């Protein structure tokens with residue numbers, strides 16, 4: 221495998237497939253990753269390991285390493301908290317059960333949102349929403365698409381603003397795991413829990429972020445997603461500093477969604493993302 225070590229290449233550890241809200245199937249993602257010469261990739265779908273399992277259930281290429289992955293949404297009132305997991309045993313019973321509960325909660329929530337819209341006098345049916353999802357996980361973006369398609373809202377943003385946003389007339393709160401529960405679910409399956417895109421926590425300053433990380437670390441967090449397209453150089457430096465201070469592994473990824481987020485490319489994000497393979501080596505070392 222000498223050729224591989226001479227060309228260490230880059231990685232992408234944050235990728236969504238059609239198993240959640242991405243537009244490419246797991247197999248298409250692997251094809252693309254090979255084409256652009258990535259050295260390692262992890263499919264990290266929202267609350268499901270199906271995409272990851274499909275990618276790993278194939279004969280593996282010696283040039284592209286596939287890590288098991290997931291992204292679990294956690295309940296966090298002042299912002300969005302996503303916990304990534306890597307290197308889990310995908311057949312772990314308790315993880316599978318937890319994810320099943322989360323999937324069911326997602327599904328009932330969508331039905332309730334459609335009901336609320338109907339009560340508001342909007343002509344919309346659940347099967348129309350399902351048709352927009354292309355067979356993957358259904359979410360509010362699909363409901364917004366139907367509202368735009370039917371002329372109820374002029375744009376995607378307007379659909380969210382008028383109906384679907386947090387506190388909006390058609391929104392329904394979704395059952396989510398507490399941060400410590402999400403971390404434990406990943407740990408129990410042998411995985412490495414990592415806080416995704418820390419900027420979405422909306423922490424007001426470094427001290428606030430410090431406190432959140434200290435709490436998560438105590439709950440078992442082992443890594444921080446330092447490299448992602450939403451982080452400028454200043455933030456990247458801040459997250460590197462925080463990761464070191466809290467003894468957290470560093471990871472990175474594009475949060476690629478395919479056509480659903482056309483400005484973000486696999487591997488390179490908005491153009492300048494370069495995540496070195498040694499981060500994968502660090503992840504694996506933590507499990508040796």
Ligand SMILES: [Zn+2]
Nearest residue numbers: 291302416417
């Ligand atoms: Zn996320």
Ligand SMILES: [Zn+2]
Nearest residue numbers: 234236291475
């Ligand atoms: Zn993501």
